[in-house]
Amino acid sequence: METKSILIDNVTILGDEIKKGSVIVENDKIVEITEKTGSHSADEIINGEKKVLMPGLVNTHTHLSMTLMRGLADDLPLDTWLNDHIWPVEANLTGDYCYAGALLACIEMIKSGTTAFNDMYFFMDDVAKAVDNSGLRGMLSHGMIDLGDEEKRKAEFRETMRIIEKCHDTADGRIKVAFGPHAPYTCSTELLKEVREKASKLGLKIHIHVAETEFEVGQVKESYGARPFEYLDEIGFLADDVIAAHAVWLSDKEIKIIKENNVKLSHNPTSNMKLASGISPVSKLIESGVNVSLGTDGAASNNNLDLFEEMKLAALLQKVNTGDSTVLPAEKVLEMATIDAAAALGLENEIGSIEVGKKADLVLVDMKTPSLTPFRHPVSHVVYAANGGDVDTVICNGEILMRNKVLEVLDEAEVIQLAEGAAEELLSKS
Numbered sequence: 001m002e003t004k005s006i007l008i009d010n011v012t013i014l015g016d017e018i019k020k021g022s023v024i025v026e027n028d029k030i031v032e033i034t035e036k037t038g039s040h041s042a043d044e045i046i047n048g049e050k051k052v053l054m055p056g057l058v059n060t061h062t063h064l065s066m067t068l069m070r071g072l073a074d075d076l077p078l079d080t081w082l083n084d085h086i087w088p089v090e091a092n093l094t095g096d097y098c099y100a101g102a103l104l105a106c107i108e109m110i111k112s113g114t115t116a117f118n119d120m121y122f123f124m125d126d127v128a129k130a131v132d133n134s135g136l137r138g139m140l141s142h143g144m145i146d147l148g149d150e151e152k153r154k155a156e157f158r159e160t161m162r163i164i165e166k167c168h169d170t171a172d173g174r175i176k177v178a179f180g181p182h183a184p185y186t187c188s189t190e191l192l193k194e195v196r197e198k199a200s201k202l203g204l205k206i207h208i209h210v211a212e213t214e215f216e217v218g219q220v221k222e223s224y225g226a227r228p229f230e231y232l233d234e235i236g237f238l239a240d241d242v243i244a245a246h247a248v249w250l251s252d253k254e255i256k257i258i259k260e261n262n263v264k265l266s267h268n269p270t271s272n273m274k275l276a277s278g279i280s281p282v283s284k285l286i287e288s289g290v291n292v293s294l295g296t297d298g299a300a301s302n303n304n305l306d307l308f309e310e311m312k313l314a315a316l317l318q319k320v321n322t323g324d325s326t327v328l329p330a331e332k333v334l335e336m337a338t339i340d341a342a343a344a345l346g347l348e349n350e351i352g353s354i355e356v357g358k359k360a361d362l363v364l365v366d367m368k369t370p371s372l373t374p375f376r377h378p379v380s381h382v383v384y385a386a387n388g389g390d391v392d393t394v395i396c397n398g399e400i401l402m403r404n405k406v407l408e409v410l411d412e413a414e415v416i417q418l419a420e421g422a423a424e425e426l427l428s429k430s
């Protein structure tokens, strides 16, 4: 195979220590990190002057195609939002709509520096097509809901198995498939137990919403006589392959259960604030040794997919919640959005940091802009001063997806037009 190389020259590299140097990429991997600059030839040379090179951000909870429902129903609590607004529209979704929404989400993520994500939704083979075309890396799951109905349960497993067979480990390994039981209040115990069994057998991850609202805690207590994580523990569902989104309402006993089972949590501060779901005890969880990463949730409850915003809000929310401005410092928040998120997806040896041998999932942030001047403390700037719009260049799996703020993979105007059309048609049916 012919080798393709990229030299990112004379750049400020974010890692355990921050250093100035150059990074050399061959095919899909980082092959060299050197303090020398300008000394290497390559097929592509990216001038990194006045730029910061950071690992691509990793979003551990998304519903990509929900971009079509952005701005559709704001300022509502979760149950009304889902039951009266989102689910009626979702009843009219098709694979083509999901493809259009996912493609829009992909260009939004590229433009804001996200290179990998964990998605749960409908028509996931169409979502996979969008992800493949975009060049991004994703873990995809068909969201399963049975509400105790056996026929629905069987249909959800058939669809999940179809997606696994069709999409797992495709797109040069960029696409993986996971199980996606929606939540303890929408899935029966039978469904959850069968997911556990199949996931263990196939070695696939599980992506689920847990303990998002106080209402959910009440519902689960009433049905099963235990809090959500207690119940999931009792039925043998929890293990280190579970990525639980939200985890807002937790007792001390549940924090212990999460830690003991090495469950990975995806904290979604914007969605939790917007739906007034509550505040996850993130700093306490991290102190207890729990892996907490960041997610945006869908664009209908955020309303964007910008992980830079999510990093800042995660930090600020913990500070105001604990009355302690020293909790969740910038360095930790950046880890949550990179290496901790990579570990949640089981990809800590492949992505999440800039190291020789890892995949080249890299983002350059332009620091030559008023809001990032003076160029002083790169980690602080990335977390507290930057937003997704400051991202200049994005590389995923060694492919340049965006250069100098211009997409190289997809036609931005075309994707926007496709998504506008799909959103309009979908809404006209609902």
Ligand SMILES: N[C@@H](CCSC[C@H]1O[C@@H](n2cnc3c(=O)[nH]cnc32)[C@H](O)[C@@H]1O)C(=O)O
Residues within 6 Å of the ligand: 063, 078, 082, 086, 087, 090, 120, 121, 122, 142, 143, 144, 145, 156, 182, 209, 212, 271, 297, 298, 301
């Ligand atoms: N097969 C399922 C689809 C579930 S996809 C995942 C679901 O999660 C929903 N969703 C999005 N954000 C949230 C959230 O914050 N909490 C709970 N559900 C959400 C989303 O609208 C979608 O219906 C069915 O037949 O309904």
Ligand SMILES: [Zn+2]
Residues within 6 Å of the ligand: 061, 062, 063, 209, 245, 297, 298
């Ligand atoms: Zn969600």
